[in-house]
Amino acid sequence: MLAPVAQLGSTLVTLAIVIASALALVFGGRVARWWGGMREAGRRVLAEDALKHIHNAGLRGNPATPDSLAGALGLSPHRTVNLIARLEAGGWLKSSAEGLSLTSEGSQWAVQVIRAHRLWERYLVDEARMPLERVHAEAERREHHRTADAVDALEASLGFPRIDPHGDPIPTARGELAELRALAITEWPEKTPGRIVHLEDEPPAIFARIAAARLVPGQTLVVEESTPERLVISVEGRTLVLPPIAGANVFVTPVEAPERRALPTPLTTLGVGQSAKVRGLDESLRGYTRRRLLDLGLTPGAVIKAEMAGIFADPVAYRVRGSLIALRREQARHVLIDPVAHGKASDG
Amino acid sequence: MTDGRSNQAAAQLVLARADALRGNLADDFRDDLVEATYDEAQAIAERAVRQVRAPRWNLDLAVDRLVTSRIFGLPLMLVLLAAVFWLTVAGANYPSALLMKVLFAVEAWGSALFESWSIPWWITGFIWHGVFRAVAWVVGVMLPPMAIFFPCFTILEDLGYLPRVAFNMDWLFRKAGAHGKQSLTMSMGFGCNAAGIIACRVIDSPRERLIAILTNNFVPCNGRFPTLILLASIFVAARFSPGLASFAAAGTVVGVVLIGVFFTLIVSAALSRTVLKGEASAFTLELPPYRRPDILRVLYTSLIDRTVFVLARAVAVAAPAGAVIWILGNVTADGVPLARHVADFFDPLGRTIGLDGVILLAYVIAIPANEIVVPTMLMVYMGGKIMTEDVTGTSLESLLVDDNGWTMLTAVNLMLFSLLHNPCATTILTMWKETRSYRWTALGALLPLVIAFAVTFTVAEFARLFGAG
Numbered sequence: 001m002l003a004p005v006a007q008l009g010s011t012l013v014t015l016a017i018v019i020a021s022a023l024a025l026v027f028g029g030r031v032a033r034w035w036g037g038m039r040e041a042g043r044r045v046l047a048e049d050a051l052k053h054i055h056n057a058g059l060r061g062n063p064a065t066p067d068s069l070a071g072a073l074g075l076s077p078h079r080t081v082n083l084i085a086r087l088e089a090g091g092w093l094k095s096s097a098e099g100l101s102l103t104s105e106g107s108q109w110a111v112q113v114i115r116a117h118r119l120w121e122r123y124l125v126d127e128a129r130m131p132l133e134r135v136h137a138e139a140e141r142r143e144h145h146r147t148a149d150a151v152d153a154l155e156a157s158l159g160f161p162r163i164d165p166h167g168d169p170i171p172t173a174r175g176e177l178a179e180l181r182a183l184a185i186t187e188w189p190e191k192t193p194g195r196i197v198h199l200e201d202e203p204p205a206i207f208a209r210i211a212a213a214r215l216v217p218g219q220t221l222v223v224e225e226s227t228p229e230r231l232v233i234s235v236e237g238r239t240l241v242l243p244p245i246a247g248a249n250v251f252v253t254p255v256e257a258p259e260r261r262a263l264p265t266p267l268t269t270l271g272v273g274q275s276a277k278v279r280g281l282d283e284s285l286r287g288y289t290r291r292r293l294l295d296l297g298l299t300p301g302a303v304i305k306a307e308m309a310g311i312f313a314d315p316v317a318y319r320v321r322g323s324l325i326a327l328r329r330e331q332a333r334h335v336l337i338d339p340v341a342h343g344k345a346s347d348g
Numbered sequence: 349m350t351d352g353r354s355n356q357a358a359a360q361l362v363l364a365r366a367d368a369l370r371g372n373l374a375d376d377f378r379d380d381l382v383e384a385t386y387d388e389a390q391a392i393a394e395r396a397v398r399q400v401r402a403p404r405w406n407l408d409l410a411v412d413r414l415v416t417s418r419i420f421g422l423p424l425m426l427v428l429l430a431a432v433f434w435l436t437v438a439g440a441n442y443p444s445a446l447l448m449k450v451l452f453a454v455e456a457w458g459s460a461l462f463e464s465w466s467i468p469w470w471i472t473g474f475i476w477h478g479v480f481r482a483v484a485w486v487v488g489v490m491l492p493p494m495a496i497f498f499p500c501f502t503i504l505e506d507l508g509y510l511p512r513v514a515f516n517m518d519w520l521f522r523k524a525g526a527h528g529k530q531s532l533t534m535s536m537g538f539g540c541n542a543a544g545i546i547a548c549r550v551i552d553s554p555r556e557r558l559i560a561i562l563t564n565n566f567v568p569c570n571g572r573f574p575t576l577i578l579l580a581s582i583f584v585a586a587r588f589s590p591g592l593a594s595f596a597a598a599g600t601v602v603g604v605v606l607i608g609v610f611f612t613l614i615v616s617a618a619l620s621r622t623v624l625k626g627e628a629s630a631f632t633l634e635l636p637p638y639r640r641p642d643i644l645r646v647l648y649t650s651l652i653d654r655t656v657f658v659l660a661r662a663v664a665v666a667a668p669a670g671a672v673i674w675i676l677g678n679v680t681a682d683g684v685p686l687a688r689h690v691a692d693f694f695d696p697l698g699r700t701i702g703l704d705g706v707i708l709l710a711y712v713i714a715i716p717a718n719e720i721v722v723p724t725m726l727m728v729y730m731g732g733k734i735m736t737e738d739v740t741g742t743s744l745e746s747l748l749v750d751d752n753g754w755t756m757l758t759a760v761n762l763m764l765f766s767l768l769h770n771p772c773a774t775t776i777l778t779m780w781k782e783t784r785s786y787r788w789t790a791l792g793a794l795l796p797l798v799i800a801f802a803v804t805f806t807v808a809e810f811a812r813l814f815g816a817g
Contacts, residue, residue: 007696008696008697008699008700010696011693011694011695011696011697012697014693015697123628124626127628127629127630128555128625128626128627128628128629129629129630130625130626138625138626142626159378160370281379287628287630288553288628288629288630289630289631289632290379291378292552292630292632293632294378294379294382294383295382296632296634297386299379299382299383299386299387300383301387302386307409307412308412308413308416310416310515310516310518310519311416311418311421311422311516311519312519314518314519314522315515315518315528315631315633317412317416317515317635321386323634323636324412324634324635324636324637325632325633325634325635326515326518326528326632326633326634326635327631327632328518328522328631330631331631
């Protein structure tokens, strides 16, 4: 028994040596470069994670320290000191008695990493249809591996989204945060309800005035009177007067008019042989699938008819605008239709 | 020059303006665009198209209800698939034999001509018995079945039947994280895995398309079927009474195919949950109306696009393989051909997975084209100098069993290895052309190889545990 095993071992070793030397001959230079690249990439990941930590700590108002950095990255004190020294030498950060802070180059870099992260989250949710709770970890890995051009290309392919799936704004290529699409209440038409989406917290004196009026995001308000001298608004049953300089820092968006029609139901409720009118696609369906379904003619008002079900009732083939398309249950869930009267099987 | 520069400046201005305006767009302006287009189209259609009273009985719909029905859908599909296979096997038999006869006659004539010009024997052997013979073998085995299989398939495609198959089979693939259309690319893989991989273009979702490309190799292609059929008839059918023998052989081949489908689904599921989970994905399947196939177009797509294309690549890779085989069979060291030395070297590894060194050697040489596995194996077993399937002086069974120690385990593991091992060079090249990624190509080539070794090793160990083999 021993002899064949020894023989097998020697065969495998010989094979491995032959293959390895052949590969080294052909790809030697490339392997060395790849190895060097991996080391370089590892340093980049570490540097970017450090900058991101310092950036976020700064936003929260308590500056990062070498200790918090070591804790966030899981590094030994010795390696943390080396990392800080390297970044400081590169002109990315400054350390002082209060802690670590980023130079303007350093914050620009951090914002670019955040931009890549939020764009990847958008991609993973919209295009790869990954569950929301899993995208952060995957984006955390992917944010480091792209050049600025590739991130721009990703942004363009996603159609320049403004917010990530968690609702955080995505910085633009120049590092600016997208302008919030909301109007200050000084520009808001009178007697129209609006929802507060953003309160500007700079300068502090004016923000104090807004806070004293007990305004918070999410409230619905109506501007009763708007003149250059004063604003009269009613919010939650209270009527208050604000100076326009404070009103200019309160941003609102329109409140959707309450739906008068019956609530839509998902396409999955449509029985074979029944037809209904499409109300629209729900908001959680995004990316390629949404574009594809729209292109196939599933637009509001189109008449859709369930023609036949697959062998295990999934997928179902639907007739829309004269063509027959099959949708899985998981997708039909996102198509909203007018409610169907039960038992009514119309053959249209 | 100045004109170009001012144009460029103007373009920069336009881009900057577009960037500035982008912020004013509503988030769902794309929805609005499509809706407006459709509304406009509908308004035009209502003005210009007069709707004739809808016929009471719609043929398309009736056919659709039949081919996707719970009772008839799957049986009908299996009958059609079996019919295509039967047509291919039965129809290719005679042309294949004839083609090989003609090509080998050309080989004999060519080498005789060279000899008459007193060209050294090794040049004659290298060119005619090495390179030409390998190319002839691949063409002879491959061309006739492909020339029948692909047109049949294209007709079904043109009719509009294939999308219905994808519709019927989607439940199975949905569970594996794949697309129902993968059933079509798999069926195409029976003809040739390279053609199957090209056919993956019909899957428009990137993740599902990659899954289909990477797992296509698990359906045995035309080049591997002869090996399976040969083994099934020698080792399985021979154990049954003559009346049942052909059924036993066919059943074995079907069984091997089902094992391949099983591995396709398992590997698809594993891929979609691991390395491919971050790739973009979306399911859409259109069921176009039935049409009468356009025969000229069918012939063109199936013969030019598929058959000739695949054949040309196969010939390009078979020629160097022929050269290597000839050198291995004809160059001797210590009075023994090189092939024997290499086979002895591979032998311990081969024995560990229930095969032997000669079989592994044949598979290494046959990386360019699986058609030449059996001829190469027989050449080495018989100590011959050229590839052959003519076993002289004895029966094929006694050559394998009595002279070279084959057992049932060898046969079973060879069938499994043939089913699961790495794709041929043409297929690997096609994977690269379709994905343009070294990473996916390497995965597609190595994953099956690892699986093949793991499965055959496990089977061999179990067989030994229970005293067989």
